[in-house]
Amino acid sequence: MITEKAPGKLYIAGEYAVLEQDCPAILVALDQYVRVSIKPSSSDTGLIHSKQYSQDSIHWVRRGSKIVIDNRDNPFEYILSAISFTERYCLEQKVKMDVYDLFVNSDLDSADGKKYGLGSSAAVTVATVKAILRFYGVQASKDLIYKLSTISHYSVQGNGSAGDIAASVYGGWIAYQTFNKLWLKEELASKSLSAVVGEAWPGLKIQQLVPPKDMELLIGWSQQPASTSRLVDKTNANKNNLRTEYAKFLADSRKCVLQMIRGFEEANIALIQKQIGINRRLLQHFAAINNIAIEIPRLTELIEIANKFGGAAKTSGAGNGDCGIVIVNKDTDIDRLRKEWVKNDILPLEFHIHQSELTY
CATH class of the missing domain: 3.30.70.890 (GHMP kinase, C-terminal domain)
Incomplete structure (x- = not known):
């Protein structure tokens, strides 16, 4: 069993403006985590399970290199997107796909299930990306994890700056400026995922603060x-x-x-x-x-x-x-x-x- 974690975050300053380029924000990562554990499946069916959504576990099968979900209505959009883009990257690296079980647990909600607002969707995306890369033995820099997580998260959410992704990946206190989203959309439409995550993203700035x-x-x-x-x-x-x-x-x-x-x-x-x-x-x-x-x-x-x-x-x-x-x-x-x-x-x-x- 492999376990990876990603911290939640809080914005300190720069909210709303951070959605635009050249407008910095300050964020901080906190010691509250989403943990994603992964292990090879004992059958030809994989499982995705969250303690927070125990009644809604979903099962999937592999058809070729694709994951096919047999439960349409589920709360796992960010996890599934992270799996999809991370596996797409791994396939481009000639990694052989496998079937696995994924277990998710989170500190980012209160005891009665209410959200604190610590960026749980970003943290679960980051932790899932990290877990799958490690499961397949793919070496990854923080920049790669940030970019794969951002693409995965943005494909579901459709808005946002990805500052919460940056805080979950880099930790501590950070100053953050978002990237050119139109550029990213055009690059993803015309290039391989590996090429896009290997590029410098226009406008993106991530600075650790002390x-x-x-x-x-x-x-x-x-x-x-x-x-x-x-x-x-x-x-x-x-x-x-x-x-x-x-x-x-x-x-x-x-x-x-x-x-x-x-x-x-x-x-x-x-x-x-x-x-x-x-x-x-x-x-x-x-x-x-x-x-x-x-x-x-x-x-x-x-x-x-x-x-x-x-x-x-x-x-x-x-x-x-x-x-x-x-x-x-x-x-x-x-x-x-x-x-x-x-x-x-x-x-x-x-x-x-x-x-x-x-x-x-």
């Missing part, structure tokens, strides 16, 4: 799950109507996040905190012009409590639920802050940073 040593990240969960894809769809539909406002939002977000990256490079917690506040205000304005709810009342409460204790706080990710993040320094009374959260039905999440692994 946090200041006295800085700490606090996470609060609103206990209200949100749908990133639906919010992104809605804002994408408004882009043409809000062209001038949208261009200003992108420029302001870019300036803010670049300043925050400088804060990391100079170990300047105060500068990072200042930019967190600026990014919050940018997102509030963005929400208003798009008529969407990013900062719901419970997230506003989370932020105001954190600000009262000297932290710098904002929503994380698409908003409308999920988590808020707070940047604090060593002088912050973290225990009192968290107790205040609990009084207001905000759940502190005791997660830590997933440190980047130097090698695959």
